[in-house]
Amino acid sequence: MRFRFNEISPHGNQFELFEITGLEHVELFSLQGESRFSFSLKRKSDTQVEMSGTLLVSAVVNCDRCLISFAYPIDTSFHILFETGDTDKWQLKEVECTSSEMDTVFLDEPFIDCDDVFRQQIQLALPQKKLCSPECKGICNRCGDNLNVVVCDCKNTITESPFAVLSRLKKK
Ligand SMILES: [Zn+2]
Ligand SMILES: [Zn+2]
Numbered sequence: 553m554r555f556r557f558n559e560i561s562p563h564g565n566q567f568e569l570f571e572i573t574g575l576e577h578v579e580l581f582s583l584q585g586e587s588r589f590s591f592s593l594k595r596k597s598d599t600q601v602e603m604s605g606t607l608l609v610s611a612v613v614n615c616d617r618c619l620i621s622f623a624y625p626i627d628t629s630f631h632i633l634f635e636t637g638d639t640d641k642w643q644l645k646e647v648e649c650t651s652s653e654m655d656t657v658f659l660d661e662p663f664i665d666c667d668d669v670f671r672q673q674i675q676l677a678l679p680q681k682k683l684c685s686p687e688c689k690g691i692c693n694r695c696g697d698n699l700n701v702v703v704c705d706c707k708n709t710i711t712e713s714p715f716a717v718l719s720r721l722k723k724k
Contacts (some may be wrong), residue, residue: 557662564594574667599637617690657686
Protein backbone atom coordinates (compact mmCIF):
# COMPACT_ATOMS: atom_id res chain seq x y z
CA MET A 553 0.00 0.00 0.00
CA ARG A 554 1.47 3.29 -1.13
CA PHE A 555 0.46 6.87 -0.58
CA ARG A 556 1.57 9.86 -2.60
CA PHE A 557 2.09 12.99 -0.54
CA ASN A 558 -0.51 14.87 -2.58
CA GLU A 559 -3.16 12.18 -1.83
CA ILE A 560 -2.82 12.76 1.89
CA SER A 561 -5.10 15.23 3.61
CA PRO A 562 -3.63 18.14 5.57
CA HIS A 563 -6.34 17.41 8.17
CA GLY A 564 -5.18 13.83 8.63
CA ASN A 565 -6.53 10.42 7.63
CA GLN A 566 -6.95 7.38 9.82
CA PHE A 567 -6.29 3.87 8.50
CA GLU A 568 -6.68 0.42 9.90
CA LEU A 569 -5.24 -2.68 8.26
CA PHE A 570 -5.69 -6.26 9.34
CA GLU A 571 -3.52 -7.81 6.68
CA ILE A 572 0.08 -6.95 6.07
CA THR A 573 1.47 -7.67 2.63
CA GLY A 574 4.89 -7.47 1.06
CA LEU A 575 6.54 -9.83 3.53
CA GLU A 576 7.15 -12.70 1.08
CA HIS A 577 10.87 -12.02 0.81
CA VAL A 578 11.52 -11.31 4.48
CA GLU A 579 13.74 -13.98 6.00
CA LEU A 580 13.99 -12.71 9.56
CA PHE A 581 10.37 -13.34 10.53
CA SER A 582 6.89 -14.32 9.37
CA LEU A 583 3.54 -13.42 10.88
CA GLN A 584 0.88 -15.63 12.39
CA GLY A 585 -2.67 -15.07 13.58
CA GLU A 586 -4.27 -11.66 13.59
CA SER A 587 -2.36 -8.53 12.72
CA ARG A 588 -3.57 -5.05 13.41
CA PHE A 589 -1.94 -1.97 12.02
CA SER A 590 -3.55 1.38 12.76
CA PHE A 591 -2.02 4.62 11.64
CA SER A 592 -2.77 8.18 10.69
CA LEU A 593 -1.24 10.19 7.90
CA LYS A 594 -1.20 13.95 7.90
CA ARG A 595 0.30 16.23 5.28
CA LYS A 596 2.15 19.03 7.02
CA SER A 597 3.40 20.66 3.82
CA ASP A 598 4.14 19.72 0.21
CA THR A 599 7.33 18.01 1.36
CA GLN A 600 6.40 16.74 4.83
CA VAL A 601 4.04 13.99 5.98
CA GLU A 602 3.59 12.88 9.54
CA MET A 603 2.74 9.26 10.32
CA SER A 604 1.75 7.93 13.74
CA GLY A 605 0.55 4.47 14.46
CA THR A 606 0.45 1.28 16.43
CA LEU A 607 1.28 -2.21 15.34
CA LEU A 608 -0.03 -5.37 16.98
CA VAL A 609 1.26 -8.59 15.46
CA SER A 610 2.58 -11.99 16.38
CA ALA A 611 5.90 -12.48 14.65
CA VAL A 612 7.33 -15.96 14.17
CA VAL A 613 11.11 -16.03 14.50
CA ASN A 614 13.79 -18.67 14.99
CA CYS A 615 15.53 -19.03 18.32
CA ASP A 616 19.18 -17.97 18.04
CA ARG A 617 20.24 -20.90 20.25
CA CYS A 618 18.11 -23.93 19.33
CA LEU A 619 16.84 -22.67 15.91
CA ILE A 620 13.25 -23.71 16.72
CA SER A 621 10.63 -21.20 15.54
CA PHE A 622 8.48 -19.49 18.14
CA ALA A 623 5.93 -16.67 18.30
CA TYR A 624 7.05 -13.28 19.53
CA PRO A 625 4.20 -10.85 20.22
CA ILE A 626 4.81 -7.26 19.15
CA ASP A 627 2.86 -4.28 20.39
CA THR A 628 4.61 -1.12 19.33
CA SER A 629 3.84 2.46 18.47
CA PHE A 630 5.74 4.90 16.31
CA HIS A 631 5.89 8.45 15.11
CA ILE A 632 7.65 9.26 11.85
CA LEU A 633 8.11 12.41 9.83
CA PHE A 634 8.63 11.75 6.12
CA GLU A 635 10.41 14.42 4.17
CA THR A 636 11.21 14.88 0.55
CA GLY A 637 12.60 17.75 -1.46
CA ASP A 638 15.74 19.83 -1.38
CA THR A 639 18.71 17.78 -0.16
CA ASP A 640 20.54 20.79 1.29
CA LYS A 641 17.56 21.60 3.46
CA TRP A 642 17.48 17.99 4.77
CA GLN A 643 20.94 18.19 6.21
CA LEU A 644 20.04 21.36 8.01
CA LYS A 645 16.82 19.83 9.32
CA GLU A 646 18.61 16.75 10.56
CA VAL A 647 20.71 18.82 12.91
CA GLU A 648 17.65 20.72 14.14
CA CYS A 649 15.70 17.54 14.87
CA THR A 650 18.25 15.70 16.96
CA SER A 651 16.39 16.27 20.22
CA SER A 652 12.99 15.39 18.75
CA GLU A 653 11.31 12.11 19.66
CA MET A 654 10.03 11.79 16.13
CA ASP A 655 12.04 9.74 13.65
CA THR A 656 12.69 11.60 10.44
CA VAL A 657 12.86 9.59 7.24
CA PHE A 658 14.10 11.24 4.06
CA LEU A 659 12.55 10.05 0.82
CA ASP A 660 13.81 10.38 -2.74
CA GLU A 661 10.27 10.55 -4.04
CA PRO A 662 7.12 11.91 -2.38
CA PHE A 663 5.40 8.64 -1.57
CA ILE A 664 5.16 6.45 1.51
CA ASP A 665 5.32 2.68 1.16
CA CYS A 666 3.37 1.30 4.12
CA ASP A 667 4.74 -2.23 3.63
CA ASP A 668 8.24 -0.86 4.21
CA VAL A 669 7.09 0.88 7.36
CA PHE A 670 5.49 -2.32 8.75
CA ARG A 671 8.57 -4.33 8.01
CA GLN A 672 10.93 -1.82 9.58
CA GLN A 673 8.77 -1.38 12.67
CA ILE A 674 8.59 -5.14 13.23
CA GLN A 675 12.34 -5.46 12.78
CA LEU A 676 12.92 -2.63 15.24
CA ALA A 677 10.62 -4.27 17.79
CA LEU A 678 12.34 -7.65 17.62
CA PRO A 679 15.02 -8.24 20.26
CA GLN A 680 18.69 -8.37 19.28
CA LYS A 681 18.96 -11.86 20.69
CA LYS A 682 15.91 -13.97 19.95
CA LEU A 683 15.46 -16.78 22.46
CA CYS A 684 12.52 -19.19 22.69
CA SER A 685 12.98 -18.99 26.46
CA PRO A 686 15.65 -17.38 28.65
CA GLU A 687 16.61 -20.89 29.77
CA CYS A 688 16.97 -22.28 26.25
CA LYS A 689 19.76 -24.85 26.30
CA GLY A 690 20.42 -24.63 22.56
CA ILE A 691 21.65 -27.45 20.41
CA CYS A 692 24.53 -29.79 21.11
CA ASN A 693 27.50 -28.69 19.04
CA ARG A 694 28.54 -32.33 18.66
CA CYS A 695 25.44 -34.28 17.68
CA GLY A 696 23.10 -31.39 16.82
CA ASP A 697 20.32 -32.58 19.14
CA ASN A 698 18.01 -29.98 20.64
CA LEU A 699 19.04 -30.03 24.30
CA ASN A 700 15.65 -28.68 25.41
CA VAL A 701 14.08 -31.91 24.17
CA VAL A 702 16.73 -34.58 24.67
CA VAL A 703 19.75 -35.11 26.87
CA CYS A 704 22.48 -36.47 24.68
CA ASP A 705 25.55 -38.34 25.90
CA CYS A 706 28.04 -35.98 24.29
CA LYS A 707 28.63 -33.98 27.46
CA ASN A 708 30.28 -36.97 29.11
CA THR A 709 32.77 -37.36 26.30
CA ILE A 710 33.82 -33.73 25.80
CA THR A 711 35.21 -33.11 29.28
CA GLU A 712 38.67 -33.26 27.76
CA SER A 713 39.57 -29.94 26.12
CA PRO A 714 41.00 -29.89 22.59
CA PHE A 715 44.23 -28.48 24.03
CA ALA A 716 44.66 -31.44 26.34
CA VAL A 717 44.22 -33.77 23.39
CA LEU A 718 46.75 -31.79 21.40
CA SER A 719 49.41 -31.82 24.11
CA ARG A 720 48.98 -35.57 24.51
CA LEU A 721 49.45 -36.05 20.78
CA LYS A 722 52.62 -33.97 20.84
CA LYS A 723 54.10 -36.08 23.60
CA LYS A 724 53.69 -39.26 21.58
ZN1 LIG B 1 15.68 -21.98 21.88
ZN1 LIG C 1 25.15 -34.23 21.70
